[in-house]
Amino acid sequence: MRNYTKQYINGEWIDSASGENIEVINPATEEVMGTIAKGNKADVDKAVQAAENVYVQFRNSSIEERRNLLDKIVTEYENRKEDLVAAIRDELGAPTKVAENVHYQMGLDHFVAARDALDTFEFEERRGNNLVVKEAIGVAGLITPWNFPTNQTSLKLAAAFAAGSTVVLKPSEETPFAAIILAEIFDKVGVPKGVFNLVNGDGSGVGNPLSEHPSVRMMSFTGSGPTGAKIMEKAAKDFKKVSLELGGKSPYIILDDVNIQEAARAAVMKVVNNTGQVCTAGTRTLVPESIKADFLTAVKEEMANIKVGDPTDSETQVGPIISKKQFDQVQSYIDKGIEEGAELLYGGPGKPEGLDKGYFARPTIFNNVDNQMTIAQEEIFGPVMSVITYNDLDEAIAIANDTKYGLAGYVYGENLDNLRKVARSVEAGTIEINEAGRKPDLPFGGYKQSGIGREWGDFGIEEFLEVKSIAGYYQEG
Missing domain, CATH: 3.40.605.10 (Aldehyde Dehydrogenase; Chain A, domain 1)
Structure with a gap:
């Protein structure tokens, strides 16, 4: 004590x-x-x-x-x-x-x-x-x-x-x-x-x-x-x-020239890091329609590999939500996503199997999310991914900017011109290209709300x- x-x-x-x-x-x-x-x-x-x-x-x-x-x-x-x-x-x-x-x-x-x-x-x-x-x-x-x-x-x-x-x-x-x-x-x-x-x-x-x-x-x-x-x-x-x-509702934009498995792994970690309790979490995952099917397969596999459990266990990657109040809020958003018609691809309401004690939430993936849905517009502060598809880069940028927030944004791909176009176009205080990481001597803060x-x-x-x-x-x- x-x-x-x-x-x-x-x-x-x-x-x-x-x-x-x-x-x-x-x-x-x-x-x-x-x-x-x-x-x-x-x-x-x-x-x-x-x-x-x-x-x-x-x-x-x-x-x-x-x-x-x-x-x-x-x-x-x-x-x-x-x-x-x-x-x-x-x-x-x-x-x-x-x-x-x-x-x-x-x-x-x-x-x-x-x-x-x-x-x-x-x-x-x-x-x-x-x-x-x-x-x-x-x-x-x-x-x-x-x-x-x-x-x-x-x-x-x-x-x-x-x-x-x-x-x-x-x-x-x-x-x-x-x-x-x-x-x-x-x-x-x-x-x-x-x-x-x-x-x-x-x-x-x-x-x-x-x-x-x-x-x-x-x-x-x-x-x-x-x-x-x-x-x-x-x-x-x-x-x-x-x-x-x-707060934030940061977009994670996947380009069509990526290594799909690597992109899926990176996108998952931007959702589950710190149990999703991150203001810069990349919880809106924007994927090109052309690679959507393969990406969904990969991202589901990556999420299934995430170990949720006892924080003292050296193998644990994701711990509990901070409190019952916050746990209940995360559950309410998952319920809202189902109610609004998003496809529950992985996870869902409740706790992971075998974790009855503690405020553990199930890492969750929603597919076919419309950017106007509640789970795409409001900060959940839990390990919940919303997959949104786009057809071209301009549409991806428009979706990314269609939010009241502007704290962070992410883009993952090979074509440097496209990476830079996205980075300069997304309205947010911090943009990460290909998991470059944020150094402590760079300014940090947000646009809009x-x-x-x-x-x-x-x-x-x-x-x-x-x-x-x-x-x-x-x-x-």
Whole structure:
């Protein structure tokens, strides 16, 4: 049992003002794995005050000081690898290999990328006799989701520290323990008191007062569109800067010149990775009519090879859905797909055979999906693939862009001209060609209802900065 019923505020672990706790459930066992503090407005007020007290001092710290701080964090993060992997496995249900190779590694990569970005980042620029300065925005409120407990926290924290911004972090109450380990890392390496503050709790108790707090200059949020809209509404009352990374319904466009088996394997992994609980999941699989039959055979075979089960089993590739609420939502979408007339090619409602305990869903493939169906337009956040056919490349691009989202897109094929045409035409913040992978120094964010702003690397640092012009700075005295 992990019991962390204190908040980390102003460099100390202190009792939560509420005196209440939240139980955290292991989604693979449905059993309580620990408790955290259920914070409230009083906790938020203390944390924001601590951050505000030191933000000018931290803003004025040197680039070298911040680079050295990030370097120490990287080293201690690596020292805590075993603890981080275990926490993510237990609180999220991520298979051990996924917890290590994806979650742990992505968190580490973001601290490294922010540290390295400081080697070339220009905080000042001379223009004639004038000076343009980029300086930290002040106190930033960070609200992170449950699906990537290290990635989403690390990318925001690393950027804020590199920029010189102080923060108050509210991680998801469903996956809080990785963030608590991060707090322990920061404490050990000597992050100055007040620069980092952790307040655990739920949205109403912590998220709302943080978004509304008059001393918070910026809100950085990753999560659902409806919650992002509420945060934006609260932030608008005193014109806070807002950075939002929201949902997606990303197209995975298969071209007609592919190796069908390899394409099927790649498409399946973009659906089942992290149990489908990925905002960039390529859940709309667009296939040319000319190769559809062969592709369906291959994709069904690939999906059948995916091992769903106990996250502690080294052979497991897909773990449970995070909670009963989310499991029920995934089931409702599968039911909706059947109801709307899509062909159930593989999987379907219910749990995989032999997995009665835990929130395990069956990886599912729908064929003959119309892009206007609910399962093609709404984010399911589970391992559900919707196969949509097209006749030519222009039609594929039109289908890909026919969504309110624009977070990511994927294209797989041989013809470089066609690959590049798709990449330039799909309206999304990130496009991957042939599983190239996303490097942490590339900007990440969305078009349309997928968000506002960009994160990762130097683009992430920019989000925590204000721009000041000083006219006549270099005039002779």
